Amino acid sequence: MGINTIGIAISAKINDLREITDKLNINIEGPIEENCFEEAISNNIEDDEIFFTQLKNGTLITMGANIPFFGEDFSALSEIGQKFSKFIYGDTSSQYYFEYYENKKLIREKYISEGDVQINEGKALPQEFAGLTDDELIMSVIYQTCGDDIFSIEPNVKSIKYKYKSGKPKPINKVKHENIEVVDDKIYSKSLGKNRIIFFLVLLHIFLGVSNMITSNIFLNRPFYIQITNYITLFIFGVMGYFLLKRKNWMRIVFIILYFISIPLTLISLKPNVLFWNNICQFIIDTLLIVLLFKKDIKALYKQKMTNAPFEKISIKEVLYLILAVVIFQIGIVYVVKIDVLKMGYLTGIISGILIVLSFYIVKKVLKKNYYS
Numbered sequence: 001m002g003i004n005t006i007g008i009a010i011s012a013k014i015n016d017l018r019e020i021t022d023k024l025n026i027n028i029e030g031p032i033e034e035n036c037f038e039e040a041i042s043n044n045i046e047d048d049e050i051f052f053t054q055l056k057n058g059t060l061i062t063m064g065a066n067i068p069f070f071g072e073d074f075s076a077l078s079e080i081g082q083k084f085s086k087f088i089y090g091d092t093s094s095q096y097y098f099e100y101y102e103n104k105k106l107i108r109e110k111y112i113s114e115g116d117v118q119i120n121e122g123k124a125l126p127q128e129f130a131g132l133t134d135d136e137l138i139m140s141v142i143y144q145t146c147g148d149d150i151f152s153i154e155p156n157v158k159s160i161k162y163k164y165k166s167g168k169p170k171p172i173n174k175v176k177h178e179n180i181e182v183v184d185d186k187i188y189s190k191s192l193g194k195n196r197i198i199f200f201l202v203l204l205h206i207f208l209g210v211s212n213m214i215t216s217n218i219f220l221n222r223p224f225y226i227q228i229t230n231y232i233t234l235f236i237f238g239v240m241g242y243f244l245l246k247r248k249n250w251m252r253i254v255f256i257i258l259y260f261i262s263i264p265l266t267l268i269s270l271k272p273n274v275l276f277w278n279n280i281c282q283f284i285i286d287t288l289l290i291v292l293l294f295k296k297d298i299k300a301l302y303k304q305k306m307t308n309a310p311f312e313k314i315s316i317k318e319v320l321y322l323i324l325a326v327v328i329f330q331i332g333i334v335y336v337v338k339i340d341v342l343k344m345g346y347l348t349g350i351i352s353g354i355l356i357v358l359s360f361y362i363v364k365k366v367l368k369k370n371y372y373s
Contacts, residue, residue, distance in 0.1 A: 006065070007061050010083075011057070020061065028165060036155060048163050050064070050161070051063070052160045053153070054158075068169065086098065094114045096134045097111040100145070106122060108122040191301045204322055208282050211330045212230070255290075266282075332351075332352045332356040
């Protein structure tokens, strides 16, 4: 059976639970007894029980179902700690909820029920774009608030049990959500997806570059030492892609400058040989990158000042699909059209076309998945 608990996390170390309950206009009885933390997150917590756990860098309170919680205003706790959050962690029922406050401002409120988002207000937290599951997100918010989460606290850490008697938070005005300076949650999510696509396009460019070098060695008999500059270029391109994924604005600007500088060189290199279509595809990819990097929401994303900026996860499976697409494209362009391996006349062109279309389909499918909803 999974863990099901509701509670409050505060960034400040509190010595007495009444410092919190007094702010919330709640009357309690106790302390009743000392327990270990394992009891404080047990599914056997009675409806009127409250467990107080002091941590190294903060405080964690878990409680039963009778304590006024959902829909109640806890903003008075902003006077105690710089950060605090209230949360519901429902492993069995798949109910997950949190409010996150920082510097007396309600930053984020989110409620997820069985995978469906019921409440979605305020500025999305960075970890919401890090590929976390709903339960991992709650743990991350708790950790961000008090320096620990339910699973990082040792089971034998001391928790003091109290009992709820009466009262509920005072009817004070709810602190307004912090203004979103860059973009709202939905647009912000979309721009992160575009940032992933930027990285994937960089990868495609590199794969095509490697394919170019292999093909030129096989068909154009170019010695290796002549291509050493190409290897250096691909390495630099990979480094640039990494910093673009990390959303370094200086690299975005460098990429744009280098693109316009390279246009005449790119056009000069376009010759009617086995590398022609590869070079065309690389130029198209570079152009798409520039278009994306100039978009308003992407510019805002790169200019945003954030701590612990989310690093969008790129799976090995996605990268392998892109490599597969480049291989299929290369076979379709060179090994079928130029060599006519199958010696089938016009059928060779049909097979080549199918392979090229398939390669573009794979790329499109991979990139489409990287637009967050």
